[in-house]
Amino acid sequence: MRNNLKYVYQYTVVAAVGGLLFGYDTAVISGAIGFIQKQYGLSAAMTGWAASCALIGCMLGAMMAGWLSDSFGRKKVLLLSALAFAVSSLGILPASGLSWFVFFRMIGGIGIGIASIVSPMYISEIAPAHIRGRLISIYQLGIVLGILLIYFVNAVIAGMYDESWNITTGWRYMFGSGLIPSLAFVLLLFTVPESPRWLARQNLWQKAEAVLNKVSEANVAEELNNIRIALHTREGGFKELFKPGLRKALAIGIILSVFSQVTGINVIMYYAPEIFKATGEGTSSALVQTVLVGGINAVMTLVAIKYVDRLGRKKLLLTGAAGMAVCLAVIGWAFYNQMTTGYWVLAGILLYICFFAMSLGPLTFVVVSEIFPTHVRGRAMSVAIFFLWLSVYIVSQTFPMLLNAIGSAYTFWIYMIMSVLAFLFVWKQVPETREKTLEEIEQMWSALK
Template identity: 65%
Template sequence: MENQGSTLFVYKITLVAAVGGLLFGYDTAVIAGAIGFLQIKFDLSPSMVGWIASCALVGCIFGALFAGPLSDWLGRKKILVLSAILFGISSVGIAVPSDLNWFVFFRIIGGLGIGIASMLAPMYITEIAPAEKRGRLVSINQLGIVTGILLIYFVNAKIAGLYNESWNVETGWRWMFGSGIFPSVLFLVLLFFVPESPRWLAKQGRNEEALAILSKINGPEKAGAELIEINQGVFSESASFSEIFKPGIRKALVAGIFLAMFSQITGINAIMYYAPEIFKSTGDGSDSALLQTILVGVVNFLFTLVAIKYVDKLGRKVLLLAGSAGMTLCLALIGGAFYLGLAKGYLVLISILAYIAFFALSLGPLAFVVIAEIFPNRTRGRAMSLCVFALWIFVFIVSQCFPILLELIGNAYTFWIFMLMSLFAFLFVWKFIPETKEKSLEEMEKLWL
């Protein structure tokens, strides 16, 4: 047993990092329950609805962009602590804003925390995880995200049900955002009980500390060999920013950016952020729409568990292909239901739930898995920052444009646009994404050369 390392130690670290994913999901999805009340309180136009729903994403974009360089400089753990602090500041600040400008300011502060956690949590897990368990462990970060989404859907519904609509318009939405202080403090406290990334430590020349952590993960015998391999990867070339544009790594960067893009332009956050408003458009009342939104969160959670179970058995590519094909079919049905006037009833709800299931099996967890593992150690921070930066740009575009598209071209054609994007995602994965299961992080570069 001494030479096998501690599975419990690895899972403990992974679960703490996944609380960052929980905060990511909690803070991004809180807007779903609040946006209808904010629209009434501030008399928002469709374009302003889009801005209020997506303003946090401005912070996400810059948080993701700078998380990599900052974590390369100061370490993964310290920058994750920074993300927890930013979450907490945002939660308290939004609970007491006097006007819309302060709301936007504190949402952007929270967005910085989301952007940092969205990039660093999966990267940190990737750098800790043994190769044969990496897909499952990085997918646990996505489980954290969907748990956060599901949790805030319940919290939103509970708060919205406390009093009448006028109370929600004035006060309820503040409680929804303010509740984020609790997971923020939890994340901050737990981070003091996990180690720094051994690959970052090796990069800093702190080999004894790196070896101690690797020994706990893989056992002493395997840890020594892995540390040698890590150091060869770190020091074989200089890690300048321009290196990520060299042949091999450049190809991986393009694949990572496109995978990040497809994980968003297929419509997931249009549904996650606006689910209650979509269900209201089918004729359901506010209470029913919030309950249906909870169903979306439950399905998202359950099928993420399925992805975690099979990602290291079936591989990344099989699940990505199956998921994007299923999403294409479901989005075609949703668009068709609105086009043919069949939105009332259960067709839209069932199709949305099936779409969420296929997304949770594939692009949801696996976009982060693949992006976190396809880059060599010396460039991972910078390259992942660019990929997640691109991801948040497309989240912003979708979130900003969705209410405008609904007004301009209607529900049917909007969902059919997402259907086409899902079809393109299928073709892209089929042609350009290699299988990466069970390969060490130091072997990844060879896949692209």
């Protein structure tokens, strides 16, 4: 094994810090939403808006990220996302009302939307084919570590003083703490090169070759030639995405992205403390249980990293979707029978997290990052991930209203039905891409034309 893998993992870890900020900034709301609701006296609909307003920014960031990264490079746009995170964290600290809170959350959302596309895209473009799934899954590990970290930070801040302090001040510190990892990401990005495939797309072949000499285990001349052939035929635009072959790839990317969210994961991530409080736990115990959710999420993502390139994407996706459906059925049953004071809900949620973290969590980004050709990858990922964030917004906005309208049991059973549909979709439509180079995957779609 050549020394190149040292650089591959080094650059992957830096890009995965974008995932850490993604997880940190999206999940910070979980510990703060109860306090924000009390400070501003929010209705169920307004609570949903406070929890999900950042997702408007996420959608904007996702829409811009493809064009920006294709025009200015993956590295520069990742720097932009890091700065957006920092501005958001700093701005919320003194925010004088709900409107300013929403404004700065949207700026942070733009950073999240950009990172959710460009970080896994960058990793896919530097990764050797035989470990590409593992490396992109490290990005998801960054997300879940960010979630775990902010769960711990939230629990520590919430325990510093009393409830009244948390309602007026504590939740601001929860958001402000994101400034530290944001600045760390800015500094780390100066240590990585630009994506070799983006450099090739700009006809900067010598620079692309220099990067590939660092990260590639294949014959660099042959790899450059394959990239040249793939880029030679056309310049990617949105119309290209709707041609035969790529049209199917786009549909798979969009639908898989939607299923990764409408199966309920962000209900758990955003509202976990509130769910545990509903089972009879106090604020402190609920936050501790939420840290446990984050820990399980991180551990099971390691399982995905280990097996994604051994077993393949499809087997793990099918196993995860089936397991999630069973767990959501159990959670709904526990609420339906008012058996929430024992361990049924906690056990169901932890097992649900296990199945999600080894399947739809990391592998959605793996599949979406690798199924599109280089000349349209940025734009295609923007479309797919836009629908991911739209789905997150709809689920987050509607969850409090569903609880009020139909109750916890039926709400979780809706997510169970979505998990069953996700299983059927993966089984029938998602191809296996294990050990294929990005250029070989492109040829697979070309054969459908």
